[in-house]
Amino acid sequence: METKKGRVKKIPFLDRSGCTGCESCISLYPQIFLRNKETGCIEVADLTDYPETAIQEVIAFCPGDCITWQES
Numbered sequence: 168m169e170t171k172k173g174r175v176k177k178i179p180f181l182d183r184s185g186c187t188g189c190e191s192c193i194s195l196y197p198q199i200f201l202r203n204k205e206t207g208c209i210e211v212a213d214l215t216d217y218p219e220t221a222i223q224e225v226i227a228f229c230p231g232d233c234i235t236w237q238e239s
């Protein structure tokens with residue numbers, strides 16, 4: 168479902184089992200992806216909606232193929 172222009176009510180899901188920790192996602196979009204200081208794991212920031220084009224870019228770029236869309 169589209170909300171504001173280009174933003175969708177879908178949540179990016181990050182499968183940590185495939186994550187290499189390369190931080191490419193953080194480099195591209197530090198406002199969306201972050202490294203949890205306590206666990207050391209890469210996480211998706213808790214936002215109300217996500218920019219579809221940006222997430223698609225990260226999905227295509229992620230070397231671990233570990234980011235997918237999850238319907239909310």
Ligand code: SF4
Pocket residue numbers: 181185186187188189190191192193209228229230231232233234
């Ligand atoms: S780009 Fe993919 S593999 Fe690299 S840190 Fe982000 S989620 Fe992990």
